[in-house]
Amino acid sequence: MRIINEIKKSFLVALWFMFLTFPIMVIKVNPLEKLIVWRWHNLAMVGIASFFISFLLRCAGRWRKSAARRPPALTMKGLSNNPRAYYSALAVIALFSLVFPFIFSAYETSIMTTALMYVILGLGLNIVVGLAGLLDLGYVAFYAVGAYSYALLNYHFGLGFWVSLPIGAMLAAAFGILLGFPVLRLRGDYLAIVTLGFGEIIRLILENWNDFSFGPSGIANIPRPSLFGINLSLAASTIYVYFIALLLVIFTIFVVNRLQDSRIGRAWIALREDEIACQAMGIDKTRIKLAAFAMGATWAGMVGVLFAAKTTFINPASFTFMESAIILSIVVLGGMGSIIGVVIAALLFVLLPEYLRAFADYRMLLFGAVMVLMMIVRPQGIIGKVRRTYVRGQVTGDKRQKNGIITNLL
Amino acid sequence: MTAILKVTGLSMNFGGLRALDDVDLRVEPREIVALIGPNGAGKTTFFNCLTGIYPPVSGTIFMRASSGKQSRLNGLPPNKITAKGMARTFQNIRLFPEMTVLENVMIGCHCRTSAGILGAVFRPRAVRAEEQRIVDSSYKILTRLGLTDVVNDLARNLPYGAQRRLEIARALATEPALLLLDEPAAGMNPRETAELNQLIGKIRDIYEVAILLIEHDMKLVMSLSDRIYVMEYGRRIAVGTPVEVKKNPAVIKAYLGE
Structure with a gap:
């Protein structure tokens, strides 16, 4: 009886979609021959597709309701409480990432490097959006700052990659604070709009200030990172850059993990939860917001430097709003505030489009569909954040520390 | 003995509305x-x-800190005022709903601790000790307020009465000299109110804080307070002990009309 009811409802949804999409999907005007083409088969396809999608969603919704009642079989929390499974999983991942460039081709290594870079970007933005709750749509600006600082420092002063890496990070952090000051009073949608504008300003400056940034033609011949002064071959360099990215990812996870369970990290979360109460509890809102913007931007700056070194050519086209949107999608899909979630989402977001080239035309469509689906099925992200628990003083320091790290990461 | 809080001639306007008129x-x-x-x-x-x-x-x-120094609070941002030793709860509960009960209280310790970003990343011994101190003192407060069983629950999952107590716990974590409670008994049933009555007295004795509270529950107010201030239309219309205030004709008029 229930099934029939669902089918009925899905049928109505399908009818409604057919009606809605009628003008764009069915009618096609051919102005040259002054003909109107009626594409009825499209209507049928819309009807069938929307019927099945609606039906599936209904079933998923019902399944979710019943699933909510029973405890899930294997959650991340369950895994974290089982140190043996946790450490063996970690070992497998570590081993795999170490041998990856030697098993797979240079092309695949290069794609993986890109994915790792997005992991860092996601984790960086996660500080601003996931922890501090400041919706930043112009994150790519800091990425651009990092990339251009390496490119320009190298062009003008001949600085190498390793020197530029901290400089790029610091410059990005400085820009983070620079952006932070004017938006201190804004929140939510307003903040999103201003940061969006900031991202565009940086890109437009890079595009139009020819004397400074060489405009749309960009900067070419940026040297790849050198290994103790030795210039590597292209293949070796690809592998080298991969390992640099891997190292940076580990570094980022380490730092972000420690930050989010620190005094500062708690203050960020409090800021996200309730700004007025946060201030009333004695937290300096200004400082904590600026710290979030600066810390978030730092990682983007670092990845920017790495990006410039990896591609050896940068121009403003690499830093469009689309990049910000993708990084934000990674954070939202992965689960705000969850490190593992962001890592998984970043890998999915970069690797899947690469391996599903056949659907390249529908990429944006699929992005949208995935986003909508996620919001319906798992609004908290792939892996929701599990709050850390603390133990009172009696437990010895070392044991507590280990426990902390396991629960933290997830 | 000097007053811990001394307010003179406080006025506040919202547009043309005089919300506070010369309140002492x-x-x-x-x-x-x-x-x-x-x-x-x-x-x-x-x-x-x-x-x-x-x-x-x-x-x-003017507020006198526990050190005996008097300082002017006008124009300071909320966090500075909290650091000076004034903590508050809110009329409509403003907890951090997605944080655990313990973390809510740990946030209160923020202004009494100092670890920065570098400290968080490198975790030197001093920072670890500070973290443990935060956890321990937060536990202590929660134990005293009877919230030990729920320390690791999310704040939003607590029942209403416990949320009210958690707000007080969070305020206490800032180590205040003066605690402001904005309608702590709002929405509580008579039994919870009676418990709150005892709790507030206990807090005063244990933490040696002065308490200023806004409350509509007259039974609570009359049994708990040493002195009562009565306001109407932004003006102070009476002040005195509970007995005095109860008999004050201006107060009766304000509450019951002519």
Whole structure:
């Protein structure tokens, strides 16, 4: 009886979609021959597709309701409480990432490097959006700052990659604070709009200030990172850059993990939860917001430097709003505030489009569909954040520390 | 003995509306003072002016810290005022809903601790010790307020009465000299109110804080407070002990009409 009811409802949804999409999907005007083409088969396809999608969603919704009642079989929390499974999983991942460039081709290594870079970007933005709750749509600006600082420092002063890496990070952090000051009073949608504008300003400056940034033609011949002064071959360099990215990812996870369970990290979360109460509890809102913007931007700056070194050519086209949107999608899909979630989402977001080239035309469509689906099925992200628990003083320091790290990461 | 809080001539306008008109108020150390009045009398506005959420138009607010130093609070941002030793709860509960109960209280320790970003990343011994101190003192407060069983629950999952207590716990974690409670008994049943009555007295004794509270529950106010201030239309209309205030004709008029 229930099934029939669902089918009925899905049928109505399908009818409604057919009606809605009628003008764009069915009618096609051919102005040259002054003909109107009626594409009825499209209507049928819309009807069938929307019927099945609606039906599936209904079933998923019902399944979710019943699933909510029973405890899930294997959650991340369950895994974290089982140190043996946790450490063996970690070992497998570590081993795999170490041998990856030697098993797979240079092309695949290069794609993986890109994915790792997005992991860092996601984790960086996660500080601003996931922890501090400041919706930043112009994150790519800091990425651009990092990339251009390496490119320009190298062009003008001949600085190498390793020197530029901290400089790029610091410059990005400085820009983070620079952006932070004017938006201190804004929140939510307003903040999103201003940061969006900031991202565009940086890109437009890079595009139009020819004397400074060489405009749309960009900067070419940026040297790849050198290994103790030795210039590597292209293949070796690809592998080298991969390992640099891997190292940076580990570094980022380490730092972000420690930050989010620190005094500062708690203050960020409090800021996200309730700004007025946060201030009333004695937290300096200004400082904590600026710290979030600066810390978030730092990682983007670092990845920017790495990006410039990896591609050896940068121009403003690499830093469009689309990049910000993708990084934000990674954070939202992965689960705000969850490190593992962001890592998984970043890998999915970069690797899947690469391996599903056949659907390249529908990429944006699929992005949208995935986003909508996620919001319906798992609004908290792939892996929701599990709050850390603390133990009172009696437990010895070392044991507590280990426990902390396991629960933290997830 | 000097007052812990001395407010003179505090006024506040919202556009053309005079929400507070020349209000004076004193709180002595370890005293429980109640601020009562009909709805819209300006009680919460008064709190918001004290805690720096609104800047008052005129008047002075002086507070004596536990060190004995007196300082002017006008125009300071809320976090500085909290650091000076004034903590508050909110009329409509403002916990951090997605944080655990313990973390909520740990946030209260923020202004008494100092670890920065570098400290968080490198975790030197001093920072680890500080973290443990935060956890321990937060546990202690929660134990005293009877919230031990729920330390690791999310704040939003607590029942209403426990959320109210958690707000007090969070405020206590800032180590205040003066605790402002904005309608702590709102929405509580008689039994919970009676428990709260005892709790507030206990807090005063254990933490040696002065308490200024806004409350509509007259039974609670009369049994708990040492002195009562009555406000109406932004003005102070009476002050005195519970017995005095109960007999005051102006107060009776404000509450019951002519």
